[in-house]
Structures are given as structure tokens and as C-alpha cells.
Amino acid sequence: MYQYDEFDREFVEQRAKQFARQVERRLAGELPEDKFKPLRLMNGLYLQLHAYMLRINVPYGCLSSEQMRKLAHVSRLYDKSYGHLTTRQNMQLNWIRLVDMPEILNELASVNMHGIQSSGNCIRNITADEYAGVAADEIEDPRIYCEFLRQWSSLHPEFSFLPRKFKISVTGSPNDRAAVMAHDIGLRLYKNEEGESGFEVFVGGGLGRTPFVGKSIRTFLPTEHILSYCEAILRVYNQLGRRDNKYKARIKVLVHETGIDKIRELVEAEWESIRDGALNLPEEDIALIRARFTPPRYEAPLDSEDELKALREKNPDFDRWVDQQLAEHKQPGYSIVNISCTPIGKPPGDISSDQMEAVADLADLYSMGELRVTHNQNLVFTDVRRQDLFKLWQALVEIDLETANHGLITDTICCPGLDYCALANARSIPVAEKISNAFADHERQKEIGEIYINMSGCINACGHHHVGNIGILGVDKKNSELYQLMLGGSAKEDASIGKILGRGFDEDGIVTAVENVVDTYLEIRTDGETFIETHRRVGDDPFKERLYGASPKTR
Amino acid sequence: MTPSKKGFTVPLLKQGKVADDTFVRIGDEDPLPDQGDVIVGLSRWQADRDELTRHKGSLGVELAVGESPSEIEGDLAHFDVIALDFPAFSDGRAFSSARLLRERHGFQGEIRAVGDVELEQLHFMARVGFDSFLIESDDPEKDWTTAQADLDLWYQPTEDGHTTVRQKRRR
């Protein structure tokens, strides 16, 4: 992964010192909360229901074992010995005391970590394909450009007071694991017919109250222009984005209200004036950054396939895990390993300090010291030798991280909800746990196949419910918690937004409803059809009928 | 002189020092004084440009948020000062306006931040082209030194002459 140089380190240290100064002024009573609030938000510190929450950036999901060990230490010493992985590939600590913040930021800075711009109306942490750089299906490694974007967006002097938060996501693979069309800017790296690298640029995607799928603003942008083009988009947005209503302030509303063609015209005109300026990335600069990504030292593969096969035959649990959790590596003899942090019946994305520490040690042993945080709130080991798979699995069993549910129905996405979040209308974690328990049987999960359940505790949609194949939204109806069900969303390259099916359900009702939806799918699917394919073929009706009875039309 | 909402005069910070503010802000309906340095709003400039260009004294224009620098693109030679308003700490439109004035339209005069101007924004403002600030503070000079001491590493190229991290790396 990217190795910070002296400047990157100094930058984080300066910022940690600056925030320590601001906290001191706050604690000394020199800074009232209303002035302090935007400052702490710029450093990732939220005030939640019971305590402060600190959101720590994991730039484009890449994490070293050393950093993971530090997170274990910090969460143990200053929090309740666990952390929470978020859908934006970050880690959140939920029980932070303000007085500890300067010390925590120092600890984090010692391993090049921080919370800069993990909240507030600025360009947030860049997210990317969790398999970036190692996936067999990748066209080009997007991390170099993520790193340029990270640096360019860090304390941008012009764009630190935007109308609203701004999220950028990048993929270098045709199979979109980064939900680029659900972001303010989505970037898809590919090669054109002449073999040149460039991006398709999407703009105006986003979830929240009014979800939109991003629209293509440019089909091919040569990579050297990535920063100037993003700057042009941000400049148009900073000037024209709505500031009269916080719910209409995202760029998706500007794009929707102004029209993509007009926005394109404005952006392209702005870009014309700056495209060959100081933001241009000449090959020598790209090479400098590329050189700071230490290339993994791959070994010639041992022929371990026979042995692996024998082990799988002897150990059904291991077999199941291999079947479910691995992804194809570009390097022969290696695998990408998904580690589920969403075990059956547990809160999605929670990981204890002990597990963090153990995972860090395992990453050193089996993944060249590197891991990733995924937008599904799980972890990835990027570079595992296939001959080590069995040892890794055994070690994961020891720390309860061997769940084999990657891409299956119990691998839900879920926001913190009413248990932590001050904005929530309903609890989400307990419902996710109940659904997970209802589908605990592995054989049943396998039979159901690929399906994504996403759940949010309010319309802010942190759990991305609109793009779940099955989306669940907690609402507050006359002081009781109610759950709405929507079908048909997708966060992949075929992105779509789900629609609400009908009236909501109570906590147990929603679990039964999900089971009924799944049963209906199993009854009507054709051979090899995934849930989303079936839904696209038949629409809502069969599901509605099952849940609410026959509609008047058909009766 | 610009009175603050609380009634006292808001100090002008320029090159890190509190400076005399010779400019008076003239409202759209106010009579134009016979002489002295004045700042007017965009609509006043557009309505009375002949009278204003003959005015004895320096001239400035103030752009509210939403008023684009391109509206005065051809008039820049008339202005010694362009003031850009921050109606709230969180409203960052003027950051883009300042950059466009400096970098796109080549304005060489003073660009002044007015409105809700705070210590914690000074370092951003200086980088996009502001060089004077009406700042409601007990000690603006200390604010300036604090802001300067906080951060001196920047990744973004602007035309303020600050060396970026990328330039440092190339050395």
C-alpha cells in the first residue's frame, strides 16, 4: 500500500496539533460549542446519543497490520474495546471522551491515521474497490489515482465549506464493488479502444432522502486530467449548489434540477480553462506516487491444489468457507480472502479489540501485512498464498471470524440506528440480527444465493437501503418503530434504486416479511436466476400479493 | 469604517497587521460622498458606473454570494478593492469567487473578506487570494499568527505563491 513520505506525515501531525489546540480552548471554556462544532466535525468527531463518536479514515479502504494494531490499542484504551466498520470503509469508535481526543489523535498520527474530513461539508474520505490492485478482473489499479485524490482533497482551500458533504468513489474493474453510481462523483477506470487509460465520470449519484443513480458526465477522461476535472465539477457545485435547504444541497439535486446536459456544459467550460494547469498529472508525478506503493513480493506458487482439495474434503466447514469467502487473485497461487465481520446474529461490522489485534497478526503472517475494509462492513486479506488457506481458516475459527456468508443473505449492511445514532427513527441492529438468525442455516443461504439486504434506521440512508436488493428503512409512526420494505435496488454496475412495496411492518413483522419475499423468489425463479434478476423480470406484484394479499385489480 | 452588528468597528487585518480602513461602505440608497474611498454593491456599480468612475477617491465593489465575478470581468481596472461577503461561516461560495478573480480574471488589487470571518478560515482564505480581512476578534494579529503556525503544508496548487507538497517532492 501507499507509504507516507515525510510531507504526508508532517501534514497529519500538524493537523493533530491544531485540533489539540482547539480542544484545549473548548475545555477551557474559550470556545463555545457552536463554534467548536464545525471544527470537531472537520476532524471526524460527532456528538451521539451517549458519547462522542470518532470516525477514523481508512483511505480507500487500505489498512496496514500496524494501523490495525493501533486501532486495537486505541479502542481498548479509550473506548469499550470494540470498533465499528462503516459502509464508507472507515472505522468508528462510539464511546469517546473529549478530554482524550488530543492523545487519541497523537496515537493515530503515529501510524499516519486521522479523522480529517471524515465528516462535515467537505470532500470525504475517498472510497474504492476493496480488491483494488489484486483483483483478477481488474483493468487497472485505481489506488494511484485514489491517492492523488486523497492528497488533492485534503484541506482543499477552496472546497472546505461546500453546500454539503461530497463523496468520491473509484473502481478499476468492470464489476463495480465500489458503488460508484451511488456517489457524488463516481469514477470508472478503463482502457479505450486505443488502449489508453481513462475514466468514465459519473456525477450526482447518492442515497439519503432523495436517492439518485449517478449520470455519466464524460465517457472518457484521460487519467492525467483527473484532478482538474474533479476541481471543475467541485467549482461548479460550490458556486451553484443549493444552500437554502440542507436536504437539497447535495450535487445530485443540482444535477437533477439543472439537468445533466447543462451541468456538463458548465463543467466542461470550467475545465477548459484549467485542464492544462498545475493540476495536470505528468507521467513523472504519477511515477513518483506509484513508486510509493510497495509492490507485494509474490512468490512462485507451490503446487498445493491437491492438498487443498484433500483438506476441503475432510473439513466440510473449511470447504464451505473456501467456497464462499475467496475471490480470484490476479497472481497465480494467491487468493483474495473475505473475512466476515457480520457473523450470524451479531451487529454487522462490529469487531472487538482482541479480534483487531489477532487479525493484524494474521495479516502479517498470511497477507503481507495488508488488509482492506469493505463497503459491506467486512475485512479483506489481499494476498494470501493458497497453501496458507487452511492455516488461516483455523486461526480465524479461534477468533470467531470464520463465518462463511460473503454475498449471502446474512451478510447484511446495517447502520448503527437508534442504539447509537441521535438522528435515528428506529433500531436497526436488533432487526438485522433477527433476520440473520432467521436465515442462519448455511444450506438455506446457499440455496437463496446472491442477495443483498441493506438497512437504515432513518431516511438519511447510512445503511444504503435504496440500493439493497431488499432494502429496509426504519421510520417512526406515532411513536412506534415501523419498518418499510423496498425491493429492486442494486449498488453494482447495473445500479438501481428500490421502491417501497407497501405499508410497513413492526419489528417481528419485518422479519417474517423478508422471509416471505425470499420464499416467493424461490418459488418463481427460473434456473440460475439471482434475486435481483427475478425481481427485474417479474416486478413487485408477486411479492406484493404474498405480503398484502391479491390486489383489487387481479381479484 | 464598517460597524459590526454589535456596534463597534470591525478591525481590518492586512498582511498580518491591523490596518487603517480608509474605505466606507455605501449602501444602494446612500448618497455618494464628494470624496474619500468607497465600496459599493454590484447593483449600485451597475446603476451609477459613470458617476462612480468620476469619483474622487479609491473605489471598491462588494459581491454578495451568488454574484459571479464574471459580472465585473471587464470592469476590474476601476476597482482598488473587491470585497467578498461571507454571510455565514459555513457558506464557502466566496472561496471560489476569490480564486476566479485572481487566477482567471487576473485581478491585482485587494480582495477583502467581509461578513462572518473567523480565525479558523484565515489560512484557507489566504490561499485562494484574499489579502485583507474584516474580522470580529479581540486580537486579529494573534489570530493571524495562530492560523499561520497551524498549517504550512498544502497539497493544492493555487496562485498564491505557496510551495505545494508536490513541488517539494520534486526537489
Ligand code: SF4
Ligand atoms: S441512517 Fe439514520 S439512523 Fe442510521 S446511522 Fe444514518 S442517520 Fe443514524
